[in-house]
Amino acid sequence: MFDRELLQRPATEVAPLLLGARVSVGDVTVRLTEVEAYLGEQDPGSHAFRGPGRRNAVMYGEPGSLYTYFSYGMHVCANVVTGELGTASAVLMRAGEILAGIETARSRRGTSRTDADLARGPARLCVALGITLADGGLDLQSGRVRLELPDRVEAFATGPRTGVSGAGGGEDYPWRFWIPGDRTVSRYLQHKPKKGP
């Protein structure tokens, strides 16, 4: 199913609902196991914090669109745009489990050894699905990239965002959501225990 009204809610509410959702591109289908919420201009960790720009314009647009961006030069990451028109909230798809088209995904990601690695991480997910910058702004209901929401809400866990530099990371923004116990959840996002006194 694809409920656009559901996607008009703030990213922090939509994010847990996207867990277990299926994303399909061509022959490849992925089940989302980890996502992260970004609340636009009120969120210091968001690309939209400093206002609209060429890169993040899609985030201000229709909920249910695909927002793609380049990070660290070589990597592409994909978001689902949420919130009402004019708000810059979005949910970053961080990891997933390949349900179909695993051979296509494998051939695109020659470096992965295990199947669990194929879509573990935002950039890997995009490579496995074949999402590029050219797919940014597409409609997730009718475009090349399809999103299908789960029938039932999965059990989920929350935690602080990591990978966000400067303000916006840490415990003040516990907007990371994942399915507990899933092996496709990125390891470096798990709680890092510290050896302390």
Added chain:
DNA sequence: GTCGAGATTATCT
């Protein structure tokens, strides 16, 4: 299995 450091380019100031 886990941990730590380096690479690389679109986008914005």
Added chain:
DNA sequence: GATAATCTCGACC
């Protein structure tokens, strides 16, 4: 010119 919502690789247990 600085910045970044990351990945890969090598070293170690």
